[in-house]
Amino acid sequence: MTISAKRLKEIESIPDEDIDTTDIPELNEHFWEKAKLIEPITKQAISLRIDSDILQWFKSQGKGYQSLINSVLRSYFEHQSKIRNDG
Template sequence: MPKKSLYSKKSSLAEADVPELDKDWFAGASVYQNGVLVKRGRPPLKVTKQAVKLRLDRDVIAGFKLDGPGWQTRINQALREWLLAHPATSERAGQPSAEDSQ
């Protein structure tokens, strides 16, 4: 049995279906103001989050995922509420408070 190629020589698109990339298209591809490229996308946040690797019990993660998207945000909020309910001790002195990161 011959090996099946991952790439097909036949295209499902006709050449007439592919728009021509003319000067107008390229002119709109990048926006410049005063000779400086305007960056698109999400603006940088004043307060950024720190990526961490955290191992949690499967049932804890499953419980947060039950409510759908946003489960990591809900875990963050639960941890923040715990910090507010348990004021800083001398061991955590010098660390930013929960209010500082909001």
């Protein structure tokens, strides 16, 4: 999501007391019982050779196709890791 500099400046100028937060639920004890910390993962730029039809399909999904490729690889990685750890 992108936001223009003008709109960002408008948002930043809104006083805290004018921001309606009534639709945001309170974070009660139940929320914190289930909450878990997710550490950000550092990404690394690489050169990767993949089939052109695969690349074109991911690109056709629109903006963020590289993140989508990463998500698919992460899903596969987590699945395989679970199989190896459970089996």
